[in-house]
Amino acid sequence: MSVRDSFNKWLAAVLCFTSAMPVTFAQETQEEAILPVSPRAPLFIRPYTAAYVPPIQMANSGRLASLIRAGKLYLTVQDAIALALENNIDIEVARYTPILDAWNVERAEAGGALPGVPSGQSQARTVIRGQGVRGSQAAAGVSTGTGATTGNNTQNATISQIGPVTPALDPIFQNATTFSHLSQPQYNLRQSLVTNLIDNQRNYTTTLQQGFLSGGQATITYTAGYLNENSPTDILNPQFAVNMQLSIQQNFLQGFGTAVNSRT
Structure with a gap:
């Protein structure tokens, strides 16, 4: 092979590499953007x-x-x-x-489950059992007519995952605070003594959850409800009810142990 042929091959390789550089550079620029x-x-x-x-x-x-x-x-x-x-x-x-x-x-x-559809939740227009007129009615099993509820519609949604679900290893902090004003006509005046029951409510729910590689999780939930009604039969008005729960769960069969929960 002559020196001229070697030089031509080297020049062709350099030209091919140079012509391909703008395309590669453009792709990297678009990805970085x-x-x-x-x-x-x-x-x-x-x-x-x-x-x-x-x-x-x-x-x-x-x-x-x-x-x-x-x-x-x-x-x-x-x-x-x-x-x-x-x-x-x-x-x-x-x-x-x-x-x-x-x-x-x-x-x-990090231990997170499959991305799915969140379940519908409604915290507004709810009272703690035994709190106020509507709370006592709810404790007795009487329909309080809370009206329309808010939340996400999860009909026709199917989420499945094979094997045990690893608990979320990152700490999860959630807080939900709602304020509501509700006016409800009363068909029975014996308890409330008013024709139109007016409730001013404030609901606070704070949750802190931590999962462990052993397959368990610990949850601390703080719930507080404020209620102010126009009923003269309320001895305590306004009322403020507080509840705190500590829950610890641990699986001993399916999903137990660090070997199954530390997989990726």
Whole structure:
């Protein structure tokens, strides 16, 4: 092999590598543009602060404008394919899939269950049993007519997971606070002595939950309910009822032990 042939092969390899660099650089730039940005917050609340996810890129590429020369569009098949791929919204959305998969892996390593549909909950317009007129009626089994409820509709949703569910190893802190004002006509005046019962309520629920690799979990729940009624039969008005519960659960059969719960 002559020196000239060796030089030509070396030059061809360099040109191929150089021509491929802009494409690789463009792909890396697009991937880095949608990477989540870590939150900037104090150290104590930083783990509970959501990261900033850049929005999807909706602008078209400048390739089409670069193909216009002297008022004419010079378009080849390769250019048409490149334009279709660069300006495809489905491809832009699919760029977030590896990031979501990485977050799901991190969630599984932390002991989180499969992402599912949350169950519907309604805390407003509820009173503690025995508190006020409606509380005593609820304790006696009488319908209090709380009206419409709020919550998420989870009908026709099926969530399944094979094997034991690893408890959430990260501490979970939740707080729900509701304020409500309810006016309810009374069909029986013997208890309330008013034709229209007016309730002003404040409900507070705070929960702290911690899971363990042994398969158990500990939960502390603090519940407080404030009630102010216009009924003259209430001896204590307004009322403030407080309840605190400590729950410790541990599986001894399915899901017991660090070997099954430390898997990823």
